[in-house]
Amino acid sequence: MGVANEMTALPEAYFKAEVIEVRSLSSVMRRIVLGGDGLADYRSSGAPDEWFRLMVPPERQQRVELPSQQGRQFHFDDPQPAPRWYSLRRWDPERHEATVDIVVHDHGVATRWAEAVQLGDQVLISQPHGRGIDTEADWVLIMADQTGIPAACRILESLLPGQRAHAVFEAPDEAATFTPTSPADLRVCWAYNPSPASIPSPLSAPVRTVELPPGRGYVWMAGEASCARAVRRYFRHELKWRSQQFDIVGYWRPDAEVYQRRFREVEEQVATVYEAGQRRGADSEDILDEVYSVMESRGL
Ligand SMILES: Cc1cc2nc3c(=O)[nH]c(=O)nc-3n(C[C@H](O)[C@H](O)[C@H](O)COP(=O)(O)OP(=O)(O)OC[C@H]3O[C@@H](n4cnc5c(N)ncnc54)[C@H](O)[C@@H]3O)c2cc1C
Known part of the structure; x- marks a missing residue:
């Protein structure tokens, strides 16, 4: 399992970042920009789907310390931060600033952190890793729920002019929709789900009705795990696509505990x-x- 394997592999480095901007993008999405001297040596992998570990500090802890390292093992001070995966929505290599868009849902340490975080708060982040996508495909289908939208938007920004792209995004309501930017010839559809933790994602239905264009296609999808599994099953087992033609990843699941x-x-x-x-x-x-x-x- 490519992504899971890379995600469970230990990150090679941690960096101390400082919150320099916080704002709400919608009723469910908080944008947090991280910067500060601690990111001087931070580097993007260059892959538009890259992700990193956000080490969520214990509640109300505004200062953090870098872990000590023994071989490939990192030791964090008690009380321990909680690791959560997030996509690097944007990396500014001149200003050394990392943008992350965090979905706020019912409960969760990262959710609580994103809701309460203040300018100047510190947080540890790991070096980002990504797998990259097939940029040479004739057409690209990108599907994402709210958790996959940050990476999906970056992927759309990385496509080539003239490439055909179709994005199917999930949002809680119309107010949470927006127009993604892309040099590609992009068509966007929205599917609404006001309660992703209790209602199955509507993303797996359109995939069967979207007319797939001729030529070599590539599908990238991230969202709720059972929906991602259904979409993967469709491309891999019903359409018999080769593994190089898709990257379909479960980013979260309800009732994870x-x-x-x-x-x-x-x-x-x-x-x-x-x-x-x-x-x-x-x-x-x-x-x-x-x-x-x-x-x-x-x-x-
Ligand atoms: C590679 C990768 C990249 C990701 N990128 C992003 C990103 O850019 N932005 C983003 O918001 N998320 C992203 N995610 C998903 C994010 O890591 C999870 O949603 C994470 O569980 C949230 O942590 P938490 O502390 O808020 O909740 P947790 O403590 O992990 O979970 C608490 C409870 O909330 C439930 N839950 C978890 N996530 C959700 C959700 N989204 N909606 C409803 N219920 C939920 C769980 O089932 C559990 O019952 C990514 C995941 C992966 C694997």
């Missing part, structure tokens, strides 16, 4: 299947099929 408890029961088996696949040099999507089959046999 319950899921984690159930996942722990198959964790070892999943790791064995995953490592065996890697050892024999199997394609990452073939390994993912095997992992899903273990998980699905246990109702996950």
Whole structure:
């Protein structure tokens, strides 16, 4: 599982950033710009889908310390920060400023942090990693719920003039919609979902009705995990697309606490299947099929 593997690999460095701007982009999205001297050596991977670890500080903690390092292990001061994955919405290499757009939902440490954060607050972030996308495809289909929209917007900005692109985005309501910018020939559709934690994402339905243009296509999707799995199943198993033609990733799931408890029961088996696949040099999507089959046999 390419992304999961890269995401669980330890980051090579942490940086101390300072909050220099906070604003609401919509009723559910907070934009936070990070800067300060601690980002002097921060570098973008250059991949438009890049993500990093935001080490959410304990509540009301405004100052943070860099972790100590032993080999590849990092040790954070107590009380420990909580790691959460976020996309690097924008990196300004001249000003050394990183922009992150955070969805605020019912509960969660990152949500609470984004709601309460103030100018000057410090936070640790890891070096970003990305996989990149196929920029040479004749056409691109980008699908994202609110959590995938920051990376999706950056991907759209990275497309080539004249390339055909279709974006299908999920929003809580019309007030949360906007016009993404892209040099590509872009068409955007919105699907509404006022309660993503309790109502299944509407993103998987349009994929079956969108008329896929001729030529070599590429699909990037990020959003709720079961929806991402359904969309992946469609392209991989129904349309029989090759793994290089799509990157479809679950960014979050409802009731993560319950899921984690159930996942722990198959964790070892999943790791064995995953490592065996890697050892024999199997394609990452073939390994993912095997992992899903273990998980699905246990109702996950
Ligand atoms: C590579 C990658 C990039 C990502 N980029 C972004 C990004 O740019 N912006 C962004 O907002 N998110 C992004 N996410 C998703 C984000 O990491 C999760 O939503 C994360 O769980 C939020 O942390 P939290 O502390 O707020 O909630 P958690 O403490 O993780 O979860 C608390 C509860 O909230 C539920 N929950 C988690 N996320 C949501 C949600 N979005 N809506 C409703 N309920 C939720 C969980 O199931 C759990 O029950 C990304 C994820 C990945 C893997």
